[in-house]
Amino acid sequence: MSALIHALAFGGGFVIMSLELLGGRVLAPYFGGSIYVWGSIITVFMASLALGYLLGGRWSLRSPSLGRFGGIFLAGAVLLYPLVYFGEPAMIWIFEAIEDPRYGSLAASMLLFVCPTLMLGMISPYAVRLAITTAEESGNIAGRLYFVSTTGSALGTLGTSFYFVLWWEINTILGLLTAALLLMGAAALAANWMRRPSRTR
Numbered sequence: 001m002s003a004l005i006h007a008l009a010f011g012g013g014f015v016i017m018s019l020e021l022l023g024g025r026v027l028a029p030y031f032g033g034s035i036y037v038w039g040s041i042i043t044v045f046m047a048s049l050a051l052g053y054l055l056g057g058r059w060s061l062r063s064p065s066l067g068r069f070g071g072i073f074l075a076g077a078v079l080l081y082p083l084v085y086f087g088e089p090a091m092i093w094i095f096e097a098i099e100d101p102r103y104g105s106l107a108a109s110m111l112l113f114v115c116p117t118l119m120l121g122m123i124s125p126y127a128v129r130l131a132i133t134t135a136e137e138s139g140n141i142a143g144r145l146y147f148v149s150t151t152g153s154a155l156g157t158l159g160t161s162f163y164f165v166l167w168w169e170i171n172t173i174l175g176l177l178t179a180a181l182l183l184m185g186a187a188a189l190a191a192n193w194m195r196r197p198s199r200t201r
Contacts, residue, residue, distance in 0.1 A: 004191055005131050006148050008069070011184045012123035013152030015177050018160040019080070019120075020045050023113055025170055026087055030095040031105040040102070044109040045117050052121015059122060060129035066195065069130060070188025072122050077181035079116040084171045084178075087112055124149050 023041045024033060031037050056072070090111055098104035127145050132138045164173050 002131060004066075004187065005069075005127050006145065008073070008184050008188060009124060009127040009145050009149040010152035011180060012073070012120055012127075013149035014156035014159075015076075015180060016045075016049070016117065016120050017153040017156035018164070018173070018177055019113070019116065021157060021160045022165075022170055022173060023109060025165060026083075026091065026112065027105055027108055030091050031101045031108070034101065036102045037105045040106040040109045041113070044106070044113055048114045048117035049121035052118040052123075053125050055118070056122030056125035057129075060126045064126065064129050066130065066188045066192035069123075069126050070185040070192065072119060072126060073181045073185030073188065076116055076119040076123075077178045077185065079119055080174065080181065081178040083112055083116075084174050087171075087174075 020041060023045070024038060027037050027041065059068070062068075091108055094104055094108045094111065098107055124146065127149075128138075128142045131141045131145060160173070168176070
């Protein structure tokens with residue numbers, strides 16, 4: 001189970017940073033690529049992740065299981081995929097409603113990215129809760145999981161900025177990220193089912 005939890009933490013970190021970089025590409029046609037835009041994106045992602053960490057930690061206290069962990073990934077996919085269809089109409093609406101690019105980009109970032117990023121932020125603290133079995137090893141396990149997650153974030157940043165945006169359109173990348181979340185959620189649910197006693201199947 002430990003290997004799976006680490007793999008899921010890695011995947012979660014990868015998706016988060018890939019989505020953040022795509023945020024800049026989504027907003028650029030309407031608000032440009034100025035420091036205002038990136039300031040808005042980074043602020044929204046950091047605030048959403050902070051709240052996700054808090055909620056994920058609290059959620060992990062309620063009968064933690066791989067099944068519930070998988071549910072976080074599935075919920076993240078459900079919240080992410082609508083960007084494919086509603087991202088552009090939302091951008092047009094905000095662009096026409098708010099003239100100031102500072103507040104327009106901030107409003108757009110909040111509308112599009114708060115919910116999926118908050119949900120994805122729940123992954124790391126929940127992974128730590130599942131992996132810890134004794135208090136003595138808690139610090140080591142938490143450090144290792146955050147190392148794995150941050151490594152995934154670094155590779156997600158590099159992969160998206162160096163390759164993905166050159167190979168595919170934004171909506172295609174969003175679809176692939178959604179598919180990745182669905183696969184990770186399904187893997188966690190399958191592992192949870194396999195761990196159940198045979199009499200309950």
